[in-house]
Amino acid sequence: MIEVIGVTKVFPGPDMDFTALGGVSLTVQDNEFFTLLGPSGCGKTTLLRVIAGFEYPTSGSVLLDGKDLLAQPPYRRPVNTVFQSYALFPHMSVAENIAFGLEMLNKPKAEIRKTVADMLDLVRMTPMADRKTSEISGGQQQRVALARALAPRPKVLLLDEPLSALDYKLRKDMQLELKRLQAETGITFIFVTHDQEEALTMSDRIAVMNAGTVRQIGSPREIYDQPSERFVADFIGETNFITADLVGVEGDGSGLVRVRLAGGVETHVQAPSSDLASAMSNGPVTLAIRPEHAILVDEPQGLLKGALENVVYFGTDTHFHVALDDGGLFVLRQQNQPGQRSDMSVGDRVGLSLGRGVGQILRD
Template structure:
């Protein structure tokens, strides 16, 4: 287990008072480890930026503690914390050169000009902009300015780098390029990155671990694959990727395990025994790409009958909407083959195969 760098312990944050009181964080506890890329993911207003600002010292917690390597930070001002922040706006000094932007903070820490310039050159090499040191910010593209902002934040070698949706102002292609760049920088420097975003693709692409937040609470923390494949809450399953949501009752399966009954003899087995908080009206999620469509009469286990109501072709795959017999519609996403005509058409009676290991029982 890696060493804990940042530890939030029962942290709460409220703004205002009386009838205007707003609770931004509710008893949040989480550990962030050394040398990891940790992402706080959630919709606007979920509390992710508030938690980031508490770590950086730009806000004070109403309750609880934030520790850095075991030292309480609550009363320590931002400039005394070994933590740097990259905000949505690059905040580069327009009248200074790129190199001077990077050295400014170092010289404020009483580092000699020669040492600061040498460090700036190292950072420019790191962000692959070594030849841009004598330019001014308005001579750079948005992506280049973002790299300089990162170089400036990394130059003092902070223990933690906070990133508050730093890619939001970039176009899609550049944003994808910067995702790769950010992960490279984190890996090469070994600095703990704490990244805030509402973009699930960014979180999945870059993170070692993700904390999914909603309404001031952390619902689930885990590796990207675990968050996607094994969501524990309906909100997590819905927010990360696409999901089908069905409701049924937990019953005993013929194989001795557990199954989900959707009524009228429509039963699908679960992969393993589970211990849910309830057995009636249970919510389950199934990713569209885990389902397959087959002939309605195929003698297969874990198959539900239905009728195709729509088909959408996306090039690499085709999405089918299937109205299940006596139940809700589901979306099935299947990879396309060699370009031949789709084997099923609108209005066809089909079977939808539900792999037992693809079913996730959720907390509503």
């Protein structure tokens, strides 16, 4: 278990200091696939480098199984890194690269040979064992970097945007491969990415970061369905933001609250979290609604009404851009069915229907 407690990192600058991490606390469980997700410059890589030992935090502490990790130099931490650039040793063969960590740990020769063979097998690189690292493809280099970091059996594997250099198809394959490796080795993975789709498909839990702070931690489903604030809702997937008035809290513990929408209609939506629901006071709030959670209906049946502004065909689904009567734009996504024909055209009056509990009130 890794515990990051109140870690800050300030880089002194000539004109102004830069706060890369502004008090980050989080806990990663054993055997968890944990993702740090955020835009570039949000501090996710800095946090990874603090755990690896390449940066020393300005304040705070990092514990591994209850022991202080910061007291150890990088070469004594049972933590290995897969670098964004892979950082394979160019003067060594594939097998020599994988053996390096074991040699530095002074393992017996026979054990090194066996582990290297196992690792080559694990990442399906056995036929390439004696190749130079410059003679293999990007995807293969990626797998060697993984094998090299996994070979010493670290307690935690840190992955710094390892898939960003691969093309789309290879990236998809490697995502599955990484999940398989994590399951087979039982090692805790801390994965850094700015790709929200990657984070959603691979992670057990995600920490969404912005400007050096953690904005929300949760399972992919929680992060997607119940974003706690506007930044998270906006960064993960596509979201419509509409304003409404909070008019009442349900006392049934469902976490639902009643809001009045622009047209005067009332509906039930999610509070930022169920324990917060009872503490909320009436007044204006911002709602986040996913494009696929609203349903396009005839105008009279709609909770929200507007005119169809644009219809964009995307293959698997179609996006309907609706200009709401109160001035906002709402994007709605509908999955395409075989043989389906849309009789709606630009300029038509339409309504948007929301199921009970669809829509999430954002904090602030």
